[in-house]
Amino acid sequence: MAGEIANDVNHLTLSNGDSSVNSGQDEDLVDPWNVVSKSETGVDYNKLIQRFGSSKIDQELIDRFENVTGKKVHHLLRRGVFFSHRDMHTILTNYESGKPFYLYTGRGPSSSSMHLGHLIPFTLCKWLQDVFDVPLVIQLTDDEKSLWKDIKVEEAHRLAYENAKDIIAIGFDPDKTFIFSDLDYVGRCPEFYRNMIRIQKCVTFNQVKGIFGFDDSTVIGKIGFPAVQATPALSTSFPDIFGDKKIQCLIPCAIDQDPYFRMTRDVCPRLGFKKPALLHSKFFPALQGAQTKMSSSEANSTIFCCDTPKQLKNKINKHAFSGGQATVEDHRELGGNCDIDISYQYLIFFLEDDEKLEQIRKDYTSGALLTGELKKILIDVLTPVLTEHQQRRSKVTDEVLKQYMTPRKLNFK
Amino acid sequence: MAGEIANDVNHLTLSNGDSSVNSGQDEDLVDPWNVVSKSETGVDYNKLIQRFGSSKIDQELIDRFENVTGKKVHHLLRRGVFFSHRDMHTILTNYESGKPFYLYTGRGPSSSSMHLGHLIPFTLCKWLQDVFDVPLVIQLTDDEKSLWKDIKVEEAHRLAYENAKDIIAIGFDPDKTFIFSDLDYVGRCPEFYRNMIRIQKCVTFNQVKGIFGFDDSTVIGKIGFPAVQATPALSTSFPDIFGDKKIQCLIPCAIDQDPYFRMTRDVCPRLGFKKPALLHSKFFPALQGAQTKMSSSEANSTIFCCDTPKQLKNKINKHAFSGGQATVEDHRELGGNCDIDISYQYLIFFLEDDEKLEQIRKDYTSGALLTGELKKILIDVLTPVLTEHQQRRSKVTDEVLKQYMTPRKLNFK
Numbered sequence: 001m002a003g004e005i006a007n008d009v010n011h012l013t014l015s016n017g018d019s020s021v022n023s024g025q026d027e028d029l030v031d032p033w034n035v036v037s038k039s040e041t042g043v044d045y046n047k048l049i050q051r052f053g054s055s056k057i058d059q060e061l062i063d064r065f066e067n068v069t070g071k072k073v074h075h076l077l078r079r080g081v082f083f084s085h086r087d088m089h090t091i092l093t094n095y096e097s098g099k100p101f102y103l104y105t106g107r108g109p110s111s112s113s114m115h116l117g118h119l120i121p122f123t124l125c126k127w128l129q130d131v132f133d134v135p136l137v138i139q140l141t142d143d144e145k146s147l148w149k150d151i152k153v154e155e156a157h158r159l160a161y162e163n164a165k166d167i168i169a170i171g172f173d174p175d176k177t178f179i180f181s182d183l184d185y186v187g188r189c190p191e192f193y194r195n196m197i198r199i200q201k202c203v204t205f206n207q208v209k210g211i212f213g214f215d216d217s218t219v220i221g222k223i224g225f226p227a228v229q230a231t232p233a234l235s236t237s238f239p240d241i242f243g244d245k246k247i248q249c250l251i252p253c254a255i256d257q258d259p260y261f262r263m264t265r266d267v268c269p270r271l272g273f274k275k276p277a278l279l280h281s282k283f284f285p286a287l288q289g290a291q292t293k294m295s296s297s298e299a300n301s302t303i304f305c306c307d308t309p310k311q312l313k314n315k316i317n318k319h320a321f322s323g324g325q326a327t328v329e330d331h332r333e334l335g336g337n338c339d340i341d342i343s344y345q346y347l348i349f350f351l352e353d354d355e356k357l358e359q360i361r362k363d364y365t366s367g368a369l370l371t372g373e374l375k376k377i378l379i380d381v382l383t384p385v386l387t388e389h390q391q392r393r394s395k396v397t398d399e400v401l402k403q404y405m406t407p408r409k410l411n412f413k
Numbered sequence: 414m415a416g417e418i419a420n421d422v423n424h425l426t427l428s429n430g431d432s433s434v435n436s437g438q439d440e441d442l443v444d445p446w447n448v449v450s451k452s453e454t455g456v457d458y459n460k461l462i463q464r465f466g467s468s469k470i471d472q473e474l475i476d477r478f479e480n481v482t483g484k485k486v487h488h489l490l491r492r493g494v495f496f497s498h499r500d501m502h503t504i505l506t507n508y509e510s511g512k513p514f515y516l517y518t519g520r521g522p523s524s525s526s527m528h529l530g531h532l533i534p535f536t537l538c539k540w541l542q543d544v545f546d547v548p549l550v551i552q553l554t555d556d557e558k559s560l561w562k563d564i565k566v567e568e569a570h571r572l573a574y575e576n577a578k579d580i581i582a583i584g585f586d587p588d589k590t591f592i593f594s595d596l597d598y599v600g601r602c603p604e605f606y607r608n609m610i611r612i613q614k615c616v617t618f619n620q621v622k623g624i625f626g627f628d629d630s631t632v633i634g635k636i637g638f639p640a641v642q643a644t645p646a647l648s649t650s651f652p653d654i655f656g657d658k659k660i661q662c663l664i665p666c667a668i669d670q671d672p673y674f675r676m677t678r679d680v681c682p683r684l685g686f687k688k689p690a691l692l693h694s695k696f697f698p699a700l701q702g703a704q705t706k707m708s709s710s711e712a713n714s715t716i717f718c719c720d721t722p723k724q725l726k727n728k729i730n731k732h733a734f735s736g737g738q739a740t741v742e743d744h745r746e747l748g749g750n751c752d753i754d755i756s757y758q759y760l761i762f763f764l765e766d767d768e769k770l771e772q773i774r775k776d777y778t779s780g781a782l783l784t785g786e787l788k789k790i791l792i793d794v795l796t797p798v799l800t801e802h803q804q805r806r807s808k809v810t811d812e813v814l815k816q817y818m819t820p821r822k823l824n825f826k
Contacts, residue, residue, distance in 0.1 A: 143606075147610065153610060153611055183603060186603075187601065188601065189600050190601060191600065193596065197560065200633045200634030200637065203634075204630050205627070205629050205631055205632075206629045208633055214618070216618050218618050219614055219618075220617070220618060221610055221616075221637070223618060223636050223637065224633050
């Protein structure tokens, strides 16, 4: 999956690939390669729901989640980090009547270390896997990265394996999780390639042009790639896991990946598959502010999973955009603005305790809490997140890697 | 490889994908999906050499062939059925200095039986394999046929195996021949998929648009496909045979496939591979005349490898276009025209005895030989060709099929 800023695409299209309705001048730019907002509070997600034609994750859906699973929903759901969905009600209804589903998400391995933002969809995936007891397939699109970036096939493949270690460190159940590199798996599973061809037979250049902003100078690998990202939504692409059973999938991902899956949802019924359901997350903002998302290609705006406590501390203190006032006096008097304060925003993603978070919001807004103090809280929250992640990652041996990445039968209900 | 007439393409471009130089009004239409000439004698092959920018197979090259191999060249070469080449001198020079090469050819399996025309490139391949003692890889482009024709993936795959039986019946050395279906092999060999991606990264939509006449309504599978046909020209796509060695290949094929390999020759040096050499054959004409080539989708104009002697006899007597006169009297007086007589044309392909062929030409031209008699000669030549082919094909068990189609080490110098 793409997650970086590329220079060759500057289109945004609405649902169903209708290229006539491009992003207006004052609208946010959101596609698989670009996230740029003109607002300090970042992308207007309500507008995005309208433009993409998805549905809001509302209290009714949250309540259903809790009724069906008997568990409190994950804070990423209850705080609206995952804010939009497609067909999630269908997944829950089917689950209630005993019909299985599986999870599919992915990652475009463009640097050897993942950053904090990359953890978000995976974190929800782990929760969903644990709560629903379902299999999860994770696609590492090293082929895509080689096509889009100035990266050789060999290097993209190596990065996929580096990223797989980070993903495994999140703690997925090895009995229920299959991680694959496209550059391995497409060439190891004829069923996958056959589904790719079936999908590529259903989609014209006109369609991908509209959805992804391709033009005549686009290389043919890029033009075909959307089908590669669509293929894991067809359960028969994983015969070791699902045999020839057609099972619906649920895709948690950042909203910028939705164009791929709008296309996928268009094609699936024509091939006799159910449309994949989706859970869309907001972007994890860059340290410098919510106008752009965190990106591996901007080291200063990014907290990597491999950063040391010192690096973490320095980056937050130096770069995290503050919603506070210019002087302590002003801040005490006027208070800070949590809506644009990056440290506070990061706490929404990573501080699990709702009451604590609310207290911090109140204190910062009133001016009782200073920017330096807020940054200290964030550093204290994130330091163990990183160090524990690094500890778990260091235990991912080649043997463990092989275990997750070998096509095999998984154990699930 | 494509070999049928499709409706969605009506372009012809010259070498190097220069789409600005399309076929003129009075020129022959020749591309991977169309062969249409306005002349009774068929395509003007000298013009084609000029337009495609290839080289004529001249007496000098024929002499070199015989010097290097110490053998008389095959009648398909000495009679100019293979009439054009690219870099064949390089192959011979390298062979003389002990540098290896391999053969690559293919077939697009669109019907369960191959026809006489399909045998031509394979017949030369067998001779080349025997004479040079080199490995041969044969690509069955079932993925292509599924994309271009109204054929399901499963059916295209089945047809590939049916066609493989016909190909094996030609008598290739099992120790030196690997036959593969794309729908199997792309999904069984990561190195193949990786080379596909490498090629797809080098080719833009603009280029394939020019070369293959694609437009915005073309499905993305077709747009990516030229890279699939290019990939076997990279020896590392066959690690079981060549390991990671970069070995030049020689591609015998009908001239309509040249656009694929012009593209391939463009890309190879950029990936550190030698350009593939080519030997181009003329088309095998349809029974009704040389304006079009034989095509499986036109049963009446086609002699299938599975036709019975009776079917063969009927088709030739009923449909083979005659270069003779309207009455016996006129024929005796004016003589026949071998240049447009399909029965005579077929003898060029299938009658090995040069003297006999020359005598027939003289007799038919003078009027001594009547059309019915010429047809009888052709029937007598082709009947054992078909029956012996059918006998050999009937011996191709699933075990034999598996032998040829399993990726494996081959034996060669």
